[in-house]
Amino acid sequence: MVHVTGVLVLAGTPIGDVEDAPPRLRAELAGADVIAAEDTRRLRRLTQALGVVPAGRVVSYFEGNEVARTPELVAALLDGSRVLLVTDAGMPSVSDPGYRLVDAAVAAGIKVTAVPGPSAVLTALALSALPVDRFTFEGFLPRKAGDRARQLAQVAAEPRTMVFFEAPHRIAETLAAMAEAFGAERSAAVCRELTKTYEEVRRGPLAELAAWAADGVRGEITVVVAGAPPAAPEEVGPAELARRVARREEAGERRKEAIAAVAVELGLRKSVVFDAVVAAKHAP
Numbered sequence: 001m002v003h004v005t006g007v008l009v010l011a012g013t014p015i016g017d018v019e020d021a022p023p024r025l026r027a028e029l030a031g032a033d034v035i036a037a038e039d040t041r042r043l044r045r046l047t048q049a050l051g052v053v054p055a056g057r058v059v060s061y062f063e064g065n066e067v068a069r070t071p072e073l074v075a076a077l078l079d080g081s082r083v084l085l086v087t088d089a090g091m092p093s094v095s096d097p098g099y100r101l102v103d104a105a106v107a108a109g110i111k112v113t114a115v116p117g118p119s120a121v122l123t124a125l126a127l128s129a130l131p132v133d134r135f136t137f138e139g140f141l142p143r144k145a146g147d148r149a150r151q152l153a154q155v156a157a158e159p160r161t162m163v164f165f166e167a168p169h170r171i172a173e174t175l176a177a178m179a180e181a182f183g184a185e186r187s188a189a190v191c192r193e194l195t196k197t198y199e200e201v202r203r204g205p206l207a208e209l210a211a212w213a214a215d216g217v218r219g220e221i222t223v224v225v226a227g228a229p230p231a232a233p234e235e236v237g238p239a240e241l242a243r244r245v246a247r248r249e250e251a252g253e254r255r256k257e258a259i260a261a262v263a264v265e266l267g268l269r270k271s272v273v274f275d276a277v278v279a280a281k282h283a284p
Contacts, residue, residue, distance in 0.1 A: 006033070006077040008085065008105045010098060012117015015089040015220075016195030018049045024115045026052050032084035034076050036061035036069070038097055042088050061085065066100050073101055077110045089220075090120050095139045095165055120194055120222045121163050127201050128161075128189035128224035135161040141174060148174070152181035159227040166221050168192075175210035178225060182206060187226040193219035236266055241273050242280030 011028055014020045029035065029047055033056045037043035040060050047054060061069055077083055085092045085101060091114075092098030105112050125132045138155065141164060142148045155162060166174050171190070178188070184207035191201045198219065202209060206225070236244075241262060248258035259277060263270040 004080050005108075005110050006079065006081040006083060008073075008077055008083050008101065008110055008112045009115060010092045010102070010112070011084055011086050011115040012091045012119065013046060013086050013089055014195070015118045015120050015123065016193065016199070018046065020118045020195060021046075021050055022115050022117045025117065026050055028084050028115055029054055029086075031082070032056045033081035034059065034073065034083045036073055036083060036085045036101070038062045038087040043086060046086075056082075056084075061097055061101070063097060066097050070101050070104050074104050074108055074110070077105060078108060090118060091116075094119065094121065094137075118195070120165070120191075120220070123194050124163060124189070124191040124222035124224050125161065127191055127194075129203055130161050130187060130189060130224055130226050132161060134159075134227075135163060137163045140165045140167075141177075143170070145173070145177070148177055149181065152177055156181050157228045159230070161227050162225045164223040164225070166223055168217050168219060168221055171217050171221050171223075172210060172213040174223070175206060175213050178223075179206035179210050182225065182228070186228075189224045190217070191222045191224065192217060194222065238276035238279055241266075241268075241276035245273065245277050 009028055009032070011025055012022060013025065029050070029052045032054070035043065035054055035056055035058045037058060037060060039062065040058055043058065059069065061073070073083055085098055087096035087098065090096065093102060102112055121137055125135060136155075136158060141151055164174075175188075175190070179186070185205045187204070188206050188209055189201055189203045190209055190213070193199045196219070202212060244262045245255065245258045248261060249255055253261065255277070259273045260270055262268075263273045
């Protein structure tokens with residue numbers, strides 16, 4: 001007899017408006033053998049709002065019991081159960097419990113699939129009015145000021161748009177720290193209570209947003225910050241341009257190739273580098 005393992009399903013839940021629940025979520029909630037929920041009370045409210053009565057066993061799965069409960073859930077999966085993992089809002093594993101269970105399930109050869117759903121990261125990006133062709137998700141910053149400053153310093157030169165999560169009681173000091181690390185004029189957007197009744201998106205320079213937040217901000221918050229602007233071309237005089245071309249020629253490059261390489265390296269037109277080489281050749 002062939003033993004059939006179960007399936008781990010990661011399901012996105014609404015980040016605010018319950019009407020945003022994916023259609024498949026109802027079916028998974030009703031049919032799963034085990035539902036692992038970050039907060040069983042919030043799960044109960046969600047199922048009631050969706051008109052779903054779970055048939056399976058409901059267990060808690062949160063930061064405090066992830067380590068202990070993961071083997072139990074893997075055992076259920078190996079016994080053929082369909083295990084549904086849901087968190088309080090959004091997709092599991094994105095700054096929420098989930099990664100440890102996915103890792104253990106994959107290691108055990110168990111199939112893992114997902115019910116795509118709402119995401120505060122993508123929703124905030126879309127509403128930010130900042131470039132979204134390339135971005136990086138930074139999650140929650142450290143709570144201690146020194147650790148937070150060091151982490152912000154590490155990404156100060158990041159050229160991609162950055163997305164952060166933050167708690168309302170820390171948002172003012174976080175925005176102030178960002179203004180110090182990234183520059184007061186760096187553009188950003190503070191998105192709070194996304195898809196909820198009091199949804200608000202506040203856009204502007206970091207210093208301005210920090211001043212606004214100083215009076216207090218409520219709700220769940222996602223911060224989107226513009227990436228660092230391109231560095232200005234290095235200021236290099238004609239004599240230095242000629243020396244750089246000469247060094248490349250000495251290394252075996254043809255003059256035309258050396259001029260082109262120096263121009264690309266410094267963000268200059270090739271004609272500027274060429275003129276510098278000619279001027280150096282005729283210098284007394």
